[in-house]
Amino acid sequence: MREETKGLYLAVILSVMIIFLTNWLWPKKDLPTADKPLPEVAAEEKTAAIEPAPALPTEEILAKDSRIQIDNSAIKGSLRTKGARFDELSLKKYKQNLENDSPDVALLAPAHSKSPYYAEFGWLNSGKNVKLPNSETIWKSKGQELTPKTPLVLEWNNGQGLKFIRKISLDKNYLFTISDTVENNTAQNISLYPYGLISRSGPDEKSQSNVVHEGMSGVIDGSLKEEKFSSLKKGEKQEYKTTGGWAGFSDRYWFSSLILDREEESKVQFRHNEDGLYQVDYVGQPVTIDAGTAATTNIQFYAGAKEIKLLDQYAKKQNINKFDLAVDFGWYYFLTKPFFYILDFLYNLIGNMGWAILCFAAILRLIMFPIANKSYESMSKMKKLQPRMQELQERYKDDKVKLQQEMMGLYRKEKINPASGCLPILIQIPVFFSLYKVLNIAIEIRHAPFIGWIKDLSAPDPLTLSVITHLPVPSLIDIGVWPIIMGLTMYIQQKLNPAPANKDQARMFALMPLIFMFMLGHFASGLVIYWTLSNVLSIMQQKVIMKKVGV
Numbered sequence: 001m002r003e004e005t006k007g008l009y010l011a012v013i014l015s016v017m018i019i020f021l022t023n024w025l026w027p028k029k030d031l032p033t034a035d036k037p038l039p040e041v042a043a044e045e046k047t048a049a050i051e052p053a054p055a056l057p058t059e060e061i062l063a064k065d066s067r068i069q070i071d072n073s074a075i076k077g078s079l080r081t082k083g084a085r086f087d088e089l090s091l092k093k094y095k096q097n098l099e100n101d102s103p104d105v106a107l108l109a110p111a112h113s114k115s116p117y118y119a120e121f122g123w124l125n126s127g128k129n130v131k132l133p134n135s136e137t138i139w140k141s142k143g144q145e146l147t148p149k150t151p152l153v154l155e156w157n158n159g160q161g162l163k164f165i166r167k168i169s170l171d172k173n174y175l176f177t178i179s180d181t182v183e184n185n186t187a188q189n190i191s192l193y194p195y196g197l198i199s200r201s202g203p204d205e206k207s208q209s210n211v212v213h214e215g216m217s218g219v220i221d222g223s224l225k226e227e228k229f230s231s232l233k234k235g236e237k238q239e240y241k242t243t244g245g246w247a248g249f250s251d252r253y254w255f256s257s258l259i260l261d262r263e264e265e266s267k268v269q270f271r272h273n274e275d276g277l278y279q280v281d282y283v284g285q286p287v288t289i290d291a292g293t294a295a296t297t298n299i300q301f302y303a304g305a306k307e308i309k310l311l312d313q314y315a316k317k318q319n320i321n322k323f324d325l326a327v328d329f330g331w332y333y334f335l336t337k338p339f340f341y342i343l344d345f346l347y348n349l350i351g352n353m354g355w356a357i358l359c360f361a362a363i364l365r366l367i368m369f370p371i372a373n374k375s376y377e378s379m380s381k382m383k384k385l386q387p388r389m390q391e392l393q394e395r396y397k398d399d400k401v402k403l404q405q406e407m408m409g410l411y412r413k414e415k416i417n418p419a420s421g422c423l424p425i426l427i428q429i430p431v432f433f434s435l436y437k438v439l440n441i442a443i444e445i446r447h448a449p450f451i452g453w454i455k456d457l458s459a460p461d462p463l464t465l466s467v468i469t470h471l472p473v474p475s476l477i478d479i480g481v482w483p484i485i486m487g488l489t490m491y492i493q494q495k496l497n498p499a500p501a502n503k504d505q506a507r508m509f510a511l512m513p514l515i516f517m518f519m520l521g522h523f524a525s526g527l528v529i530y531w532t533l534s535n536v537l538s539i540m541q542q543k544v545i546m547k548k549v550g551v
Contacts, residue, residue: 038193038267038283038285039124039125039126039193039283040124040283041124041195041197041269041279041281041282041283055112055113055114056112056113057113058088058109058110058113058114061110061111061112061113062078062088062110065080065081065082066080066081066082066138066141067079067080067081067088068081068141068143068144068145068146068152069144069145069146070088070089070145070146070147070170071145071146071147072147072148072170072171072172072173073092073172073173074091074092074093074172074173074174074304074305075089075090075091075092075107075174075303075304076089076090076092076104077089077090077108079146079152079168080110081138081139081141081154082135082136082137082138082139083120083133083134083135083136083137083139084120084121084133084137084139084154084166084168085110085118085119085120085135086108086118086119086120086176086301086303087108087109087110087111087116087117087118087119088108088109088110089106089107089108089303090103090104090105090106090107091104091105091106091107091254091304091305092104093305094253094305094443094446094447095447098447098455098456105254107254107256107303107304108256108303115200115201115203116199116200116201116277117198117199117200117201117249117256118198118199118200119196119197119198119199119256119258119301119303120135120196120197121166121178121180121194121195121196121197121299121301122134122180122194122195122196123164123180123182123192123193123194123195124192124193124194124195124283125190125191125192125193126191126193126286130158130160130162130190130192131158131159131160131162132158132192133156133158133164137156138156139154139155139156139166140154140155140156141153141154142154142155146168146170147170148170148171148172151167151168151169151170152167152168152169153165153166153167153168154166154167154168160186161184161185161186162182162183162184162185162186162190163182163183163185164180164181164182164183165180165181165182165183166178166179166180166181167179167181173304173307173310174302174303174304174305174310175300175301175302175314175318176300176301176302176303177298177299177300177301178196178298178299178300178301179296179297179298180194180296180297180298180299181294181295181296182287182289182294182295182296183289183293183294184289184290184291184292184293184294184295185292186291187291188291189288189289189290189291190288190289191286191287191288191289192286192287192289193283193284193285193286193287194283194284194287194297194299195281195282195283195284196258196281196282196299196301197258197279197280197281197282198248198249198256198257198258198279198280198281199273199277199278199279200249200277200278200279201276201277201278202229202276202278203229203251211436211437211440212252212328212440212441213226213228213250213328214228214229214250214251214252215227215228215229215230215231215249215250215278216229216232216247216248216249216250216270216278216280217247217248217249217250217325217326218242218245218246218247218248218257218268218270218280219242219244219245219246219247219321219322219323219325220240220241220242220245220247220268221240221241221242221243221245222244222245222321222322224322224325225240225247225270226250227270229278232270232271232272232278233272234272234273234274234276235272235273235274236271236272237269237270237271237272238269238270238271239267239268239269240267240268240269241265241266241267241268242260242265242266242268243260243261243262243263243264243265243266244260244261244262244263244321245260245321245322246258246259246260246302246320246321246323246326247260247268247270247280247282248280248302248326249278249280250306250326250328252440252441253305253306253443253446254304254305254306255302255303255304255305255306255326256301256302256303257301257302257303257326258280258281258282258299258300258301259299259300259301259302259318259320260282260299261284261285261299262319262321264284264285265285266282266283266284266285267282267283268280268281268282269281269282284297284299300318302314305443306326306327306441306443307443307444308324308327308337308340308344308442308443308444309344311323311324311326311327312324324337327441327442328437328441329437329441330433330434330437331433332430332433332434332437335430335431335434336434336437336438336441339360339434339435339438340438340442340444342360342363343356343357343360343438343442343444343445344444346359346360347444347448352448352449352450352451353444353445353448353449353450353457353526354448354449354450354451354454354457354526354529355450357457357526357529357530358529358530358533360435360530361530361533361534361537362533362537364431364534365534365537365538365541368427368428369541371427372538372541373541373545385410385414388410389407389410392406392407392410432531435527435530436523436524436527439457439458439524439526439527440458440524442458445457445458445524445526446458448526450525450526450529453481454482454525454529456525457524457525457526457529458524458526459524459525460479460480460521460522460523460524460525461479461480461481461482461483461521461525461528462480463480463481464478464479464480465477465478465479465480466478468481476518477518477521478521479517479518479521479522480521480525482525482528482529482532483517483518483520483521483523483528484517485532486516486517486520486528486531486532486535487513487514487516487517488513489532489535489536489539490512490513490516490517490535491513492535492539493535493538493539493542494509494510494512494513496539496542496543496546
């Protein structure tokens with residue numbers, strides 16, 4: 001095996017070792033389970049009384065109950081006064097597809113609909129005969145609309161001397177603040193436990209991404225905890241305790257979360273109920289309301305898009321621990337998040353995310369210029385020495401030890417380091433994976449257009465072989481124009497490098513551009529465009545160096 005081939009294999013092996021070593025040195029923290037005798041949030045069949053029945057049209061369900069309208073610059077929906085449940089919410093800034101008449105993305109949906117997804121809050125007790133508000137409670141409303149300027153106040157009297165007052169506030173984006181007050185007009189002290197839950201159906205498995213975490217997630221005692229929908233069977237639950245943090249449901253671009261008490265411990269559960277719905281809930285510490293007094297608790301509820309800069313703002317201003325981890329930055333967090341901010345800066349400067357990606361590729365090539373220069377200079381010299389190396393291979397074809405000695409002597413004489421090609425590859429692998437992550441997680445890139453036929457940089461190139469030829473093409477090889485251009489640039493770049501002397505290795509390397517072309521054919525077009533320009537810049541740099549060396 002030639003030295004440059006060994007270098008490639010060594011780079012790949014070292015990269016895999018780095019990934020596994022990272023996981024071994026910094027494993028996920030084992031999280032303690034809650035052991036305090038806190039009351040249990042009722043399973044879904046108790047809180048919502050959902051029976052397995054055919055789904056009803058959402059409009060029909062919404063028309064059955066009295067509702068309070070929710071509206072700001074980012075979201076629109078309604079709150080059901082029965083149960084004070086958040087069960088209808090759409091995102092104004094995001095459309096379901098690229099069609100001109102596309103509806104807004106729907107996040108929350110009522111029970112009995114095709115895809116129920118809702119949140120509710122309330123109180124629990126320790127078995128005493130006290131009437132508490134639940135999902136069937138009819139709250140009296142002061143006001144008919146919840147906006148940033150008009151908070152909503154709800155009231156309910158249990159007929160036993162307890163008055164429940166709920167104030168709901170909304171900011172200009174996606175954050176609700178629920179302030180629950182209990183007035184104790186009885187002659188006895190009362191202890192109640194605040195709780196909240198988010199319940200939803202599981203998504204269609206075909207629509208789920210294998211690249212981005214989708215399921216239950218939260219920061220529990222400072223550590224990220226994630227559970228995929230498929231990891232919990234019906235009836236199973238995971239239970240934890242935490243002070244501060246958050247817990248909720250994460251989709252590729254959308255997110256809902258309960259933001260937990262920062263001072264007192266809460267019990268958190270991820271569960272898959274028997275009715276098929278998934279649930280994330282919390283129970284807080286007991287609140288004692290002395291006779292003739294009142295007590296108040298506050299909880300925050302986030303329901304909206306995973307806008308990275310906005311999540312960072314909430315983390316800082318609202319003191320929400322690691323709220324940015326709602327976005328799945330992956331192993332290379334230290335690269336992925338800065339890459340996003342660089343791309344976002346370039347986008348705001350240029351006004352087009354496609355050109356921002358190309359500028360980003362050029363900046364990376366500029367940063368790596370000195371390292372790549374040495375690598376290409378070494379490879380150019382090796383290409384120049386190839387006839388002499390072939391002579392040595394013929395002369396010592398029966399003596400591998402002697403051949404290695406002579407080749408290493410030749411390298412030393414010509415001052416060539418055959419392993420110098422490894423470093424650029426080692427650097428490019430985490431850069432590639434990090435950029436790949438950014439293009440898959442950043443909602444700012446969703447539906448972002450480039451030029452020509454590229455209308456969504458987060459989606460594969462739509463101008464595929466089947467579209468061009470109007471012929472049935474197997475999906476595996478039905479790739480777009482940009483992946484083909486990328487494959488051609490990779491082929492040209494490969495031809496500039498010294499070819500392996502071994503014929504089998506030479507055939508394998510000759511197929512690499514074709515393999516990568518089809519492999520990346522179904523990746524985000526933004527990533528393929530980045531790789532294409534990176535190849536073009538590498539070819540230009542390598543040609544200049546080859547001319548300098550005299551190849």
